Each structure stands twice: as C-alpha cells, then as structure tokens.
Amino acid sequence: MKARVKWIDGVAMLGESESGHGIVMDGPPDAGGRNVGVRPMELLLLGMGGCTEFDVLSILRKARQQVTDCVLELxxxxxxxxxxxxxxxxxxxxxxxxxxxxxxxxxxxKLSADKYCSASIMLGAVATVTHDFEIRDA
Known part of the structure; x- marks a missing residue:
C-alpha cells in the first residue's frame, strides 16, 4: 500500500491514496491552519471506524441480518x-x-475487534478499545 501527502500551504495537506482518492487535512488557526480539512488524528479515528463498520456490516450480511442503517459513534x-x-x-x-x-x-x-479490523487491533496496542451497540427496528 502506498500513499502520498502533499503540502498545500500553512499546515494544510492533501492526502492521496494509492486507489486514487484524496482528502484535505488541516489544523486549527491557533496551529497555523485555516480549518479547511479534517485533522490527521481525526482521520486516524475515522479510518478505524470505517474499517470496523465495514467488517461488521459484511459479517451481518453473511449472517443474513437485514441491516437498513448503521451509524458508528466514536x-x-x-x-x-x-x-x-x-x-x-x-x-x-x-x-x-x-x-x-x-x-x-x-x-x-467481536469478530471485527478481535480478528478482522486491522486498524482497531493496531490502535488497541496503545489504547483501550471498547465497543457496544444498540438495535433499532426499521
């Protein structure tokens, strides 16, 4: 996997993924930014969220669970x-x-947290990662 981060100005940067997608990262004004993009550490947290939500939805589909919406609050x-x-x-x-x-x-x-989500497992090496859920009827 490869990625590229290009400095724009101030502390704003453009991250480009190997798959051809981009995201703007920036800092707050008190750190020299203009607040035009997500903070790098926020992006790390969002990446973990996307990774585990992807796993959970995939596992539930295979278990023939009829999920109509999923929101993950981190x-x-x-x-x-x-x-x-x-x-x-x-x-x-x-x-x-x-x-x-x-x-x-x-x-x-549990499968995502313990076996499949590389982002959660990697961050779990330095942080305590916990999970819970609620179910709402469609």
Whole structure:
C-alpha cells in the first residue's frame, strides 16, 4: 500500500491514496491552519471506524441480518503530553434493521475487534478499545 501527502500551504495537506482518492487535512488557526480539512488524528479515528463498520456490516450480511442503517459513534481520549496518542477509544454501533439478532450483532462486533479490523487491533496496542451497540427496528 502506498500513499502520498502533499503540502498545500500553512499546515494544510492533501492526502492521496494509492486507489486514487484524496482528502484535505488541516489544523486549527491557533496551529497555523485555516480549518479547511479534517485533522490527521481525526482521520486516524475515522479510518478505524470505517474499517470496523465495514467488517461488521459484511459479517451481518453473511449472517443474513437485514441491516437498513448503521451509524458508528466514536469517542476517543488522548494522552495529555506528546506524543498525544489515543489512550482510549469507544465505538458505539447504532444498527437499524428488521428482526436483527443481538447475538449476531455482538458476534460481528467481536469478530471485527478481535480478528478482522486491522486498524482497531493496531490502535488497541496503545489504547483501550471498547465497543457496544444498540438495535433499532426499521
């Protein structure tokens, strides 16, 4: 896997993925930015969220669960001093569907967390990563 990050100006950067997609990253004004893009650490958290949500939805589809919506709310804490690594991350899944089985949802989240989501597992080496979920009927 390859990626490229090109400085734009101030502290704004354009990240380009090997698959041809781009994202603007920037910092707050007090750090020299103009607030025109996502912060790099926010992007790391979003990447973990996308990785685990992808896994969970894939596992639930294979289990023939009828998911009609999925929202993942992430909450993270960072160390107060440099390097300000994540110290805890909580992932709260809100799944909507028809007749979703809580055991299947719990299983899918556990499989993602323990086996499939490389981002969660990697971040879990330095942070405590927890998960929970709620199910809503469609």
């Amino acid at each position: 909450t993270a804490e960072r160390a107060p001093a440099d390097p300000k690594v994540f110290t805890s991350i909580h992932a709260h899944f809100i799944l909507t569907g028809r007749g979703l089985d809580p055991r299947q949802v719990e299983r899918a989240i």
